[in-house]
Amino acid sequence: MxxxxxxxxxxKQINEELYSAYIYLAMSAEADRLGLPGFxxxxxxxxxxxxxxxxxxxxYVLERDGKVNLAAIExxxxxxxxxxxxxxxxxxxxxxxxxxxxxxxxxAKSESDHATDVFxxxxxxxxxxxxxxxxxxxxxxxxxxxxxxxxxMIDRELANRTAAPAD
Ligand SMILES: [Fe+2]
Ligand SMILES: [Fe+2]
Numbered sequence: 488m489x490x491x492x493x494x495x496x497x498x499k500q501i502n503e504e505l506y507s508a509y510i511y512l513a514m515s516a517e518a519d520r521l522g523l524p525g526f527x528x529x530x531x532x533x534x535x536x537x538x539x540x541x542x543x544x545x546x547y548v549l550e551r552d553g554k555v556n557l558a559a560i561e562x563x564x565x566x567x568x569x570x571x572x573x574x575x576x577x578x579x580x581x582x583x584x585x586x587x588x589x590x591x592x593x594x595a596k597s598e599s600d601h602a603t604d605v606f607x608x609x610x611x612x613x614x615x616x617x618x619x620x621x622x623x624x625x626x627x628x629x630x631x632x633x634x635x636x637x638x639x640m641i642d643r644e645l646a647n648r649t650a651a652p653a654d
Contacts, residue, residue: 489553490598496591497603498556501544503587505560508537510580513565514573523638525646526570529624532648533577540613547606570638571628578621585614 489497511534518526548555565576588610595603624641631637 489548489551489603490600492594493598493600493603494548494553496594497544497548497553498558500587500591501541501548501555502558502560503584504537504541504544506563507580507584508534508541509560510563510565511537511577513563514568514577517565517568518570518573521568521570523570523642523645525642525644526573529645529648530573530577532650535650540610543609547603551602570641571625574621574624574628578618578625581614581617581621585618588614 511530515527515530515534518530545555568576588607592604592607592611595607624645627641631641
């Protein structure tokens with residue numbers, strides 16, 4: 488059994504992860520519009536990864552005999568962007584998600600829910616990777632400083648990202 492507080496918070500996190508997926512899907516469309524198929528692919532892969540993050544929480548709630556409550560997913564605010572603004576938004580968003588995971592972890596500890604505390608470890612490490620991935624592309628984009636050749640090369644590199652198997 489999950490406590491009511493934990494159940495409510497994990498349900499909120501399922502929504503956050505689905506919203507993340509939605510943001511990355513919007514980013515994928517915007518990158519395509521910018522003529523950057525590699526960037527578009529990277530965001531599409533991230534979209535799929537976020538669906539897996541949501542699914543992992545979903546399965547956990549059911550496994551603990553909790554109740555899944557699906558709420559409406561907010562509209563992602565992605566307008567006309569640049570490659571840099573897309574990744575800056577991605578990094579800011581991931582920092583927000585890291586904060587969500589941290590408060591969930593604090594809650595699990597304060598409720599002495601050891602199973603949830605351990606379960607969340609995976610997300611703690613994942614968030615380190617998510618922030619580092621976005622930061623790496625931001626660094627590269629700053630390095631090339633708007634050079635079309637550089638952008639072309641980064642796009643080629645981001646085209647290589649494939650869906651990582653869920654662990
Ligand atoms: Fe996520
Ligand atoms: Fe990841």
